[in-house]
Amino acid sequence: MVDQPIDMSPNRPYLLRALHEWIVDNGMTPHILVNAEVENIQVPVSAIRNGKVVLNVDPAAVQNLDIGNDYLTCSARFNGTAQSLFVPVFAILAIYARENGQGMMFADEATARSGADEPEADTKTASSAKDRSHLQVIK
Numbered sequence: 001m002v003d004q005p006i007d008m009s010p011n012r013p014y015l016l017r018a019l020h021e022w023i024v025d026n027g028m029t030p031h032i033l034v035n036a037e038v039e040n041i042q043v044p045v046s047a048i049r050n051g052k053v054v055l056n057v058d059p060a061a062v063q064n065l066d067i068g069n070d071y072l073t074c075s076a077r078f079n080g081t082a083q084s085l086f087v088p089v090f091a092i093l094a095i096y097a098r099e100n101g102q103g104m105m106f107a108d109e110a111t112a113r114s115g116a117d118e119p120e121a122d123t124k125t126a127s128s129a130k131d132r133s134h135l136q137v138i139k
Contacts, residue, residue, distance in 0.1 A: 028097035042086035
């Protein structure tokens with residue numbers, strides 16, 4: 001008998017929900033790093049830097065946060081104006097605590113769309129120290 005791989009749903013939304021809860025339970029502020037260049041994303045254009053945006057998803061900073069299996073949605077204020085955010089889960093590149101950088105990075109959008117949805121193994125080899133130097137791998 002030949003073992004055939006069993007298709008499973010992506011683990012990214014489950015990890016995002018768990019890490020968000022873990023960060024909040026430890027009294028820290030969860031932030032997500034998002035690839036802002038994917039289709040159908042709704043984030044403030046003014047917050048985008050180098051094709052990415054960092055969003056504070058702390059319960060005190062957003063309303064109606066829903067980290068679903070396909071999309072993250074919530075309402076947040078930017079420059080005093082309430083805006084609805086809509087982020088495909090595959091566009092989320094990392095979730096981390098602002099205070100100490102602990103969290104998890106994920107494969108980039110192109111890799112995630114090809115089926116490899118596993119966290120990156122080592123954040124110390126980041127291509128841009130400015131973008132990722134504060135993140136740490138959790139084992």
